[in-house]
Amino acid sequence: MNILAPVRRDRVLTKLPQCLRKEAALHVHKDFQPRVTCACQEHRTGTVGFKISKVIVVGDLSVGKTCLINRFCKDTFDKNYKATIGVDFEMERFEVLGVPFSLQLWDTAGQERFKCIASTYYRGAQAIIIVFNLNDVASLEHTKQWLADALKENDPSSVLLFLVGSKKDLSTPAQYLLMEKDALKVAQEMKAEYWAVSSLTGENVREFFFRVAALTFEVNVLAELEKSGSRRIGDVVRINSDDSNLYLTASKKKPTCCP
Ligand SMILES: Nc1nc2c(ncn2[C@@H]2O[C@H](COP(=O)(O)OP(=O)(O)OP(=O)(O)O)[C@@H](O)[C@H]2O)c(=O)[nH]1
């Protein structure tokens, strides 16, 4: 018996959401990998439908981590700053290619004095979202340290990274473009996917979290296929691929199950 509430209709993904900028994307495939689609159609996704994937959100104080999560999960925005003390989390349920999939979004404190509490929750993340303020270059510079700290507790070869510029509504188009240039460079160095959002207007917030859900789901299904032995040797997810455009690629061999 399924005791969970049904997935909200606006959390149903039937297609792979696209990246924001091809220059800094985890991959640029137009759709889910054929073997992932195929496994979902044939109900060969094993435990993926029962799993909860942990996603941690880190970054300087007041960059807008809590507002970003609240805009997506509750569709609210609070203009008053209330520092997160330690950590908080929200659960979001999706349905991806017909398979239930849950993300646990961990909102961590950016304030130095709460950082040691927050960092005890970094472990076991499947995705790390590093947030900076598009109007504060220092917060972009600090993202490297946030990433280093988060990676101490996680496996750098399997975790998905996202670099997110916040408060887009506060920059003029010219200011934004200047900042984006630097941010794309940082994202490429980190092998992170770059996004720019506004929690005030909602710009790109839903698109971003859908992308996080879809890519995390894809990695989980691929891992499940590998575990169940239905994937061939050599057909693996690679980090640091030769293809300079992609951080995360998989073999382009055709699957045997679907045409
Ligand atoms: N204009 C604008 N303000 C924002 C946006 N996102 C957040 N803010 C404001 O920035 C301030 C800090 O936002 P929070 O989400 O609390 O920041 P935080 O990163 O969670 O901060 P800590 O919990 O201390 O780490 C608040 O006053 C928000 O209203 C945005 O997209 N646009």
Ligand SMILES: [Mg+2]
């Ligand atoms: Mg907060």
